[in-house]
Amino acid sequence: MTLAENDYDVIIIGGGASGLFCASLIGQCGSRVLVIEHTSKVGKKILMSGGGRCNFTNLQVEADNYICANPHFCKSALNGYTQWDFIALVDSYAIKWHERDHGQLFCDDSAREILDMLLSECGKAGVKIETRCEVTQITADEGYTIETGKGTLTSNKLVIATGGLSIPTMNTTPFGYQVAEQFGMRIKSTRAGLVPFMFSDWFREMSEELSGIAIEVTISTGKHAFTENILFTHRGLSGPAVLQLSNYWEPGEPVRIDLLPGDNLEHSFLEDKQTNPKSSLRQLLIQKLPKKLVDLLAQRYWKDETALSITEIPNRRLAEIAQTLHHWELKPASTEGYRTAEVTLGGVDTDDLSSKTMESKTQSGLYFIGEVVDVTGHLGGYNFQWAWSSAYAAAKDLC
Ligand SMILES: Cc1cc2nc3c(=O)[nH]c(=O)nc-3n(C[C@H](O)[C@H](O)[C@H](O)COP(=O)(O)OP(=O)(O)OC[C@H]3O[C@@H](n4cnc5c(N)ncnc54)[C@H](O)[C@@H]3O)c2cc1C
Structure with a gap:
């Protein structure tokens, strides 16, 4: 076990767009946060997004740009953290961006700048990130006990940010759906989207x-x-x-x-x-x-x-x-299926989640954010905006 300590306020499983952003926000409130990532590097999908320039949001974001069994579910989170909030963060890092057709915003230079920004925010907030770490079991009592290939960890709250199933060569997993089912939540059947x-x-x-x-x-x-x-x-x-x-x-x-x-x-x-x-x-x-x-x-x-x-x-x-x-x-x-799909349709049933906080309605202290949830955006930066907005909704509740 390489972690110096094993007791956290919040553990986030999944070091992608939503997990890293959520971790930075919770860390900034003074909480002890750990991000567990099972691959060797965090944020890989950010790096490959938008042809390497990351279409990080869109100038026009409406609930109509999303597909979900409950078309109203995403509204609260999208209003709580808007495209303008994320643009302000990007601007604070002097990352240059441009608008393409249909209000899509891309980095001028590289998607790497968005990942570096998130990592810098995590760094400032004292977030710990553990890569190459497999979670083998989760049990809930007062808090959560998480068995990993690197040892046992505990946390008061748990956030699942493990994304969808698209691009299996990037070691995507159905882990998030399995955790939801373990705690009595339902899953809307999944299929490849933007494909x-x-x-x-x-x-x-x-x-x-x-x-x-x-x-x-x-x-x-x-x-x-x-x-x-x-x-x-x-x-x-x-x-x-x-x-x-x-x-x-x-x-x-x-x-x-x-x-x-x-x-x-x-x-x-x-x-x-x-x-x-x-x-x-x-x-x-x-x-x-x-x-x-x-x-x-x-x-x-x-x-x-x-x-x-x-x-x-x-x-x-x-x-x-x-x-x-x-x-x-x-x-x-x-x-072409998950092999080349940009996103996964379906996922954790929003009827089992609070739209204000992303907390499970069946299991207190358990949150689901990002693509693992049954919310899928149109092409054009909407999926990242959902990652940012849902992460913010959870973080606000966890701070
Ligand atoms: C080629 C491509 C291009 C894209 N371009 C854009 C774009 O320009 N604009 C846009 O808005 N969207 C784009 N998307 C979609 C966008 O990347 C996703 O919607 C977004 O990354 C979802 O964020 P997330 O945090 O939910 O999941 P992800 O960013 O996928 O992160 C999930 C993380 O969890 C980790 N993980 C999975 N299982 C486990 C486990 N069992 N244990 C520990 N860790 C685990 C994964 O390794 C990953 O690091 C693109 C997707 C692809 C594939």
Whole structure:
């Protein structure tokens, strides 16, 4: 056992975004805090986030940006610690950031700056961090006794911040769900979110040929639609619009793509008949869409007409072609799963947690924060904002 002492006010299991932030806040109140991390390094997902630049929050944060069985659950925590509070912390470290589309805030330089900031806050607050430490058993009496590969620890309060199941190569674990179940809490079934689609039908070959091409579309399933870029990949479809939609997609459902959102193609074909009568269908479409996509779509849907001039094609047929491009229906075989997912949907049932403090309703002194909870954000910095806000809600109660 390398820990000098083994009795703490608060032990936090999981040294990721929510665990480190929560630890720094509790430590600043003068409590003795220990973070237990089972891998060799804390904050690994922060380092890989946002393509290495960490999309750490968003300028517009609303409950509507989150998916949860109880859509009101996240409101209290998000209002208690807002994006502006986190931006103020980032600014106090003079970390330079910029805004991208849809209010997303990224570091100018590196995600490492966010992790260093959290570690510096933990350092100032006297937080102890124990890495390569496996928890083998938790028992609750007056407080908590935690058996680890490095010895027995005790604490008055326990915070679970072990994240979700995405990217299993980073040694993600279902530990948090198991602890919840141990203390009589329920789990909403989990699945991969913010994840690319894979195809096994004819579209697989087409997407392979188009691999690397990105275009802005509106993609929808059921009541949910997103207008952003999609990216053709050698397995199917990715890009922000697809990742967003994956959170709502049910296996077996088709997805619909409007390849020309905001355009009325049937109407513009009729105009072209007057203004560009000699242009071929292909010439007109490649002004609006990538050539390779137009040619592959033509091969499948309008092989006989692609080289004809627009005036040679009956209006009825042009309407069908326009319909195909505005309502292109594809059927994903599956998602890429946890292997490449950014988040895990589902998790600790919010009916069993206080929305004000994140404390369990079945077990006093036990808290769940971050991604392990059944709260999943849209793409765009919302998942980190949930990590910060839920950590703050718990810390306020624990101080
Ligand atoms: C590739 C990628 C890019 C992303 N980019 C963004 C982005 O730009 N913006 C955004 O908002 N979100 C992003 N996310 C999502 C974001 O990283 C997570 O939502 C966020 O890290 C969740 O914080 P957390 O503290 O709950 O969990 P994590 O940050 O995952 O931390 C959990 C910690 O617990 C540890 N742990 C797990 N099990 C145990 C155990 N049994 N014992 C001890 N320790 C354990 C883990 O090793 C880990 O260190 C991205 C995710 C991925 C995978």
